[in-house]
Amino acid sequence: MNAARHAMEQLQTWPGLTLGPASCGTGHALRYAECEIVHFHSGRDADLHLTGRVIRTLGDQLGRSTAIRLLPQSQWVTVHLDHDRDADTLLGLVSLALRAHASCTDASAPPCNLNRITFPDRNDQYLQ
Numbered sequence: 001m002n003a004a005r006h007a008m009e010q011l012q013t014w015p016g017l018t019l020g021p022a023s024c025g026t027g028h029a030l031r032y033a034e035c036e037i038v039h040f041h042s043g044r045d046a047d048l049h050l051t052g053r054v055i056r057t058l059g060d061q062l063g064r065s066t067a068i069r070l071l072p073q074s075q076w077v078t079v080h081l082d083h084d085r086d087a088d089t090l091l092g093l094v095s096l097a098l099r100a101h102a103s104c105t106d107a108s109a110p111p112c113n114l115n116r117i118t119f120p121d122r123n124d125q126y127l128q
Helices: 003-011 052-063 084-100 122-126
Strands: 017-021 028-032 035-040 045-049 068-070 076-080
Touching: 003 028, 003 035, 003 045, 003 084, 035 084, 045 084, 052 068, 052 084, 076 084
Parallel strands: none
Antiparallel strands: 017 028, 028 035, 035 045, 045 076, 068 076
């Protein structure tokens, strides 16, 4: 089982998270109340609606991860899921996102990072 599917299946067991289509039109979303928390766009990438406040607070730590990409002015982070440890990172960040969205009543999320992020093959770094 790939890391993205594993993470999605684990998250579906969390209380309050429900699965449905992603509002961007690609893949699946997990929602908490009315808020989309995470989009699974492919077998390797997920966008997480972490909120601007959390991203500003954790920006330096998030930026150090080879699995995470940030876009300026985006409230979403993209997590590249190559390994189980990347899925573990996503699960921890979803926990933070749920706290950030605890009082969610608005279903309109800002656009996710779909098609705005690319990841180099992380295995290439070991070939050099």
